[in-house]
Amino acid sequence: MSDQLVRKFASRVAMSAADCALVAGLPFKVRTIDASTYMLREGQRPTRCAFIIEGLAYRQKLTPNGEREIVSIIMPGEFVDLQNLFLEESDHDIQALTRLTLAEVPISTLRELIVSCPAAGHALWVDALIESSIHREWLLNVGRRNARTRLAHLLCEFSVRFRKSAGNDMAYELPMTQEQLGDALGLTPVHVNRVLKSLESAGLIARKKRQVSVIDWPGLRDTAEFNERYLHLNQTRI
Structure with missing residues (x-):
């Protein structure tokens, strides 16, 4: 687990041997939680920052009458709640999408690391800024793209991000x-089902239960108007 954390930081900024040793020395607690479990609720004051080892989670906001936006x-390979390093309470919910294995690091320890290791602070800044970039793209996706382009774009993003975390972007x-x-x-949900069927009929994707296979990557990219720039995949700085 320490090696995974070191690789995470080193993927964002050049790290010296001393920097890597400080990251490797972070105390953490490994925890497994079931799908649908709330990791953080709006209004909660968090004490730990979680790093996902296995599984998926999602952020959601709820309206007063219970309507949800994911x-x-x-x-x-991503931190769940970096914003809570310095914000006193959560402004949204975080929920497990699948069964999750997490490494939880005390927030106080991460704050101390940022002070003692500027490179680690740089890496966490980069992570938070990339997350903000993805949020901007999601806002554009929901606000200005039609349903077919919108769903195709999400599938493209998942393909690229799964490639980075699991090494396979053509089937996931x-x-x-x-x-x-x-x-x-x-x-x-009815509209989602209709659009998925149209992408499948066009030969862009294939589905088997929850398995999605990209059959025509260039075609899916064109349909989605997808440009991966906002994911900032080649971010390591010297």
Whole structure:
């Protein structure tokens, strides 16, 4: 687990041997939670920052009458709640999409690391800024793209992010119900089902239960108007 954390930081900024030793020395607690479990609730004052080892989570906002918008998906190799390093209480819910294995690091320890190791602070800044970039793209996706382009774009993003975390971007398990996809895209489950069928009929994707295979990557990219720049994949700085 220490090695995974070191690789995470080193993927964002050049790290010296001393920097890596400080990151490797972070105390953490490994915890496994079931799908649908709330990791953090709006208004809660968090004490730990979680790093996903296995599984997926999502952020959501709720209206007063209980309507939900899923605002991001969090994948293996990503921190769940960096914003809570310095914000006193959570302004949204974080819930497990699948069964999760987490490494939880005390927030106080991460704050001390940022002071003692500027490179680690740089890496965490980069992570938070990339997350903000993805949020901006999701806002554009929901606000200005039609339903077909919107869903194709989400599938493209998942392909690229799964490639980074699992090494395979042409086929992956998408453990989201059509209701959850609709809540991430501002669509009804019926509309999601219709669009998925149209992408499949066009030969862009194939589905088997929750397995999604990309059959025509260039075609899916064109349909989605997808440009991966906002993911900032080549971010390491010297």
